[in-house]
Amino acid sequence: MASLKDLRNRIASVKATQKITKAMQMVAAAKLRRAQMAAEAARPYADRLESVLGNIASAVAGGPEAPLLLTGTGKNQTHLLIVLTAERGLCGAFNSSIVRLTRERALALQGQGKTVKIFCVGRKGHEALRRQFERQIVEVVELRANKGVTFADAQAIAEKISSMLAAGEFDVATQFFSRFHSVISQVPTAQQLIPATFPEAKAPAAGAAAVYEYEPEGAEILADLLPRNLAVQIFKALLENGASEQGARMSAMDNATRNAGDMIKKQTLVYNRTRQAQITKELIEIISGAEAL
Amino acid sequence: MATFPFELVSPERLVYSGQVTEVVVPGSEGEFGILAGHAPFVSTLKPGILTIKGDGAPRKLFVRGGFAEANPQGLTVLAETAVPLAELRADNLQQMIRDAQEDVEDARDEATKARRLVVLEQLKSAASAIESDARASH
Numbered sequence: 308m309a310s311l312k313d314l315r316n317r318i319a320s321v322k323a324t325q326k327i328t329k330a331m332q333m334v335a336a337a338k339l340r341r342a343q344m345a346a347e348a349a350r351p352y353a354d355r356l357e358s359v360l361g362n363i364a365s366a367v368a369g370g371p372e373a374p375l376l377l378t379g380t381g382k383n384q385t386h387l388l389i390v391l392t393a394e395r396g397l398c399g400a401f402n403s404s405i406v407r408l409t410r411e412r413a414l415a416l417q418g419q420g421k422t423v424k425i426f427c428v429g430r431k432g433h434e435a436l437r438r439q440f441e442r443q444i445v446e447v448v449e450l451r452a453n454k455g456v457t458f459a460d461a462q463a464i465a466e467k468i469s470s471m472l473a474a475g476e477f478d479v480a481t482q483f484f485s486r487f488h489s490v491i492s493q494v495p496t497a498q499q500l501i502p503a504t505f506p507e508a509k510a511p512a513a514g515a516a517a518v519y520e521y522e523p524e525g526a527e528i529l530a531d532l533l534p535r536n537l538a539v540q541i542f543k544a545l546l547e548n549g550a551s552e553q554g555a556r557m558s559a560m561d562n563a564t565r566n567a568g569d570m571i572k573k574q575t576l577v578y579n580r581t582r583q584a585q586i587t588k589e590l591i592e593i594i595s596g597a598e599a600l
Numbered sequence: 601m602a603t604f605p606f607e608l609v610s611p612e613r614l615v616y617s618g619q620v621t622e623v624v625v626p627g628s629e630g631e632f633g634i635l636a637g638h639a640p641f642v643s644t645l646k647p648g649i650l651t652i653k654g655d656g657a658p659r660k661l662f663v664r665g666g667f668a669e670a671n672p673q674g675l676t677v678l679a680e681t682a683v684p685l686a687e688l689r690a691d692n693l694q695q696m697i698r699d700a701q702e703d704v705e706d707a708r709d710e711a712t713k714a715r716r717l718v719v720l721e722q723l724k725s726a727a728s729a730i731e732s733d734a735r736a737s738h
Contacts, residue, residue, distance in 0.1 A: 325647040329738075348613040355609060355676055359642065359669050458680065522629050522643040531644050532667065535680070542611055 311585070314578040318571060324566035331397065332560035339490070339553035345455070346487065346546040353543045360536055363525050364503070375468065376533040378501035384420040387445075387477035387499070388413060389468070389578050391484040391544055392432030393552045394450055399559035400494060401485060402431040408495040409483045413440060424477055428545075430531060445476075461542035470532055472501060484544040485551035491558050493551035501542055503533065532594060541586045602636035608661070610682045610693065615661070620654040623675055625668045632676065634668075634675050641670040645679060647696075647719075647726040649733065653685035660685045662693075662730065675690075693730065697723050 309317075359484045364377060390409050392402045409432070425440055427433040427447045437444060448464055450456060471477060480501040485493045533587055608616040621672045626648025634641075647664040663681035686709045700720040707713035 345612070349611055352611045352678055355607075355669070355678055358679075359667070363642070395690070461611075461684050494653045519640045519642050522627060522641070528642060528644055528667065535665070537613060 311578065311581060314574060314581060318574045318578065321567050321570050323573065325564055326561040328560045328567060329425055332557055332564060335557040335560060339550060339557055342546065342550040342553050346550050349527065349543055349546050353539050356532070356536055356539055362519065362531055363443040363529050375536060376501060377503050377529065379473065382478040386416050386473070387426055389426045389429065389482040390432040390436065390481060391482060391548050392429035394430050396431060397559065398552050398556035402435065404495045405483050406432055406435040408497060409436065410439065412497060413443070416560035426468070430539055432502045433579060443456050443570045456542070456545040458538070458542050461545055462530040463539045464541050465534060465538035468537065482541065482544055484548045487550040487554060491555040493555055498540070498544065502538060503536065603654070607674070607676045609676065609678050609680055613682065618651065620652050622653040624651040625666065625677060626650060626663065632668050634671045638670045640672070643668050646722040649678065649685065649726070649729055651682065662688045662726070669735065685733065693727050697727060698705040
């Protein structure tokens with residue numbers, strides 16, 4: 308049986324933990340709002356770029372000079388998996404669900420006899436994957452030093468990927484990140500980057516593309532825009548990921564705070580019972596001592 | 601004068617959105633002005649000054665990297681960098697020029713080198729354009 312002092316200490320420590328989780332929850336809530344705003348602010352750019360690219364690509368695609376970024380290498384042998392995760396833990400299943408999706412995909416591809424290469428962005432993904440896929444990890448980028456992602460970060464990653472493609476190190480690139488739906492729901496998603504895919508639904512818009520005038524030529528514009536598109540897609544994923552991370556952390560810390568509250572309640576009950584039992588015991592001792600006289 | 605909707609978007613945010621009468625865009629094959637009812641047109645950008653003319657004084661911004669798309673719905677400019685001229689400091693631009701210079705020196709093959717040289721030249725001309733603009737407004 309734990310003594311009263313032990314119980315008191317335990318309650319105090321749970322209370323301290325609760326304070327920390329509560330603070331983390333509030334910080335995550337504030338950061339979530341900022342991350343969401345950043346994600347929303349980036350949306351118009353990505354949308355416009357995608358629609359224009361879709362127009363130009365449908366006009367140029369199929370040509371012999373279609374750039375590598377658009378068509379890929381035409382093979383389907385080496386897959387590059389770009390894993391975007393957080394730099395920090397304590398955010399529920401956020402990191403592990405992205406890693407799980409990646410792992411499943413990697414094993415499935417290996418099962419089909421494909422070569423898998425992994426590009427880790429974020430420390431947590433690297434830590435989780437390095438045990439199983441030590442030799443497949445070709446590149447690790449940590450975003451730790453800077454607060455919040457900037458477009459320059461995404462650009463640096465995109466440049467690395469482009470140069471790897473130019474060197475023929477992979478045929479297909481897919482990025483894994485968490486799409487932000489709401490505070491309680493983040494969906495791990497795989498998005499193919501190379502060969503580039505554009506929403507096909509805009510077939511009527513493609514007809515209108517014929518009347519566009521291009522300066523310089525369509526193919527040249529495409530060569531200029533595709534690397535940009537890659538960076539924008541990665542940037543968008545990083546921002547979505549940022550919002551998802553904060554959302555996941557917020558709900559995880561909310562749960563932790565509530566659990567700590569439950570624990571304090573239970574421990575306090577035990578503490579009070581023990582204290583009363585001790586008082587009763589002491590009274591009985593005094594009374595029976597008096598009676599014996 | 602007829603107006604048309606214009607949007608200037610950078611990856612991080614929507615920089616400008618509203619009705620304007622004319623926009624002068626630094627296209628990679630020369631500056632061009634867009635008025636209401638322009639034919640559908642797509643052009644890439646070179647580093648330079650983008651001028652928005654609407655109500656009041658024209659607004660000038662330094663833009664770099666991206667493209668402009670004009671269609672019947674209006675004009676959209678997507679720029680990687682879009683900074684009001686007033687906020688762009690000269691040393692900032694000088695830094696960009698130095699970076700571009702290093703890029704040229706680091707280029708491994710001729711094609712890359714030629715491409716980067718073009719960027720460097722464009723940056724330099726943008727810098728001189730901005731300088732002369734600053735002198736004109738003083």
